[in-house]
Amino acid sequence: VQLVESGGGLLQPGGSLRLSCEASGYSFRDYDMNWVRQAPGKGLEWVSYISSSGSTLYYADSVKGRFTISRDNAKDSLFLQMNSLRAEDTAVYYCARLRRRHFDFWGQGTLVTVSS
Amino acid sequence: SYELTQPPSVSVSPGQTASLTCFGDRLGEKSSSWYQQKPGQSPLLVIYQDTRRPSGIPERFAGSNSGNTATLTISGTQAMDEADYYCQAWDSSTAVFGGGTKLTVL
Numbered sequence: 562v563q564l565v566e567s568g569g570g571l572l573q574p575g576g577s578l579r580l581s582c583e584a585s586g587y588s589f590r591d592y593d594m595n596w597v598r599q600a601p602g603k604g605l606e607w608v609s610y611i612s613s614s615g616s617t618l619y620y621a622d623s624v625k626g627r628f629t630i631s632r633d634n635a636k637d638s639l640f641l642q643m644n645s646l647r648a649e650d651t652a653v654y655y656c657a658r659l660r661r662r663h664f665d666f667w668g669q670g671t672l673v674t675v676s677s
Numbered sequence: 678s679y680e681l682t683q684p685p686s687v688s689v690s691p692g693q694t695a696s697l698t699c700f701g702d703r704l705g706e707k708s709s710s711w712y713q714q715k716p717g718q719s720p721l722l723v724i725y726q727d728t729r730r731p732s733g734i735p736e737r738f739a740g741s742n743s744g745n746t747a748t749l750t751i752s753g754t755q756a757m758d759e760a761d762y763y764c765q766a767w768d769s770s771t772a773v774f775g776g777g778t779k780l781t782v783l
Contacts, residue, residue, distance in 0.1 A: 595772065597720075605712070605720065605763050607772035619770040622678070655719060662767050663710035663725035670719060 562586040562666045564656050569671030576646050576675070582639040582656030582668055590614075590634040593659040596641050598652035599670075606652070609641065610659070624650075646675045679768035681775035688781045689754045697778045699747040699764030707766040709747040711740060714777075715760045723762075724749060756782050 568580040582594070596608040609630040610619040618630055629642040639656050651674050657664040682700040689695040699709065711724040722731050724740035727747065737752045747764055759782045764775040 597772075597774075604761075604777040605714075605765075605774040607774060610770070610772070621771065657720075661726070662708040663722060663765070664712070664720070664772075665722050665725070665731065667719040667721075 562658065564658065564666060564668035566654065566656055566668045566671040569654065569673045571674045571676065572646060573677050574647055574675055577642070577644045578646065578673060580641040580643065580654055580656075580671060580673070582641075584637045584639065584656075584658075587658075589632075589637040594630075594632060594639045595657045595659055595664065596630060596639075597655045597657050597664070597667075598650075598673075599655070600649075600652040603652075608654070611639070643673070646673075648675050651675050679766075679771065679773050681764055681766060681773050683762075683764060683775035683778045685776070686779045686781065688783060689751075691756060691782055692753055695751040695754045695758070695780055695782075697749040697751075697762050697764075697780065699749075699775050700745055701747075701766060701773075701775075702745060704745050704747055704766060705743045707742075707768070709740070709742045710765045711738075711747075711749045712763045712765065713758075713760045714763065720763065751780075754780075754782055758782060 563585045611630045627645045631640045653670040655670045656668045658666040712720040714720045727742035739750045763777045
């Protein structure tokens with residue numbers, strides 16, 4: 562199992578960014594997926610969930626209305642569209658596979674920095 | 678909103694047993710998981726479904742969950758176990774992480 566995130570970068574408050582996570586080594590379409598973030602020097606914060614089919618979506622209150630999770634099962638890829646970014650969104654963003662109620666595999670993360 | 682509370686730090690001597698706790702309302706009624714994170718690395722699952730160890734995780738890692746407390750116990754702690762440890766559970770449609778415990782082996 563391998564999860565590889567990409568798309569992070571430096572941008573100004575109010576900007577937008579789309580993160581990607583490419584999965585390999587397993588049947589991507591069979592697993593629910595999540596985004597989890599970690600601000601510099603801080604703990605883990607769950608961001609969003611998407612079911613295996615993409616039909617069910619959940620978001621943390623801190624990103625609801627600004628972030629959109631999606632997936633392309635034909636391309637084994639997970640996405641996070643982030644709009645109206647704030648300084649407090651600065652973090653390493655991990656994609657994580659969900660198995661039942663636990664996150665069994667994590668990517669290496671991609672850093673998003675929001676600063677003027 | 679649901680919260681999981683962990684002590685910020687725990688210290689243990691090499692070879693001794695470390696007990697890391699995680700407090701949450703009726704946590705024992707939920708499925709708890711534990712993750713180890715070393716500096717510069719991604720989190721690694723070490724305990725799931727309260728007591729189960731993923732393949733490759735040493736037997737010295739054990740978990741329990743009852744009442745309001747989940748506990749990660751590391752027996753015969755080694756220097757390589759020094760890391761941040763996070764508990765996690767789901768509250769309805771929200772995943773919740775504890776604030777993390779920094780385990781120091783000295």
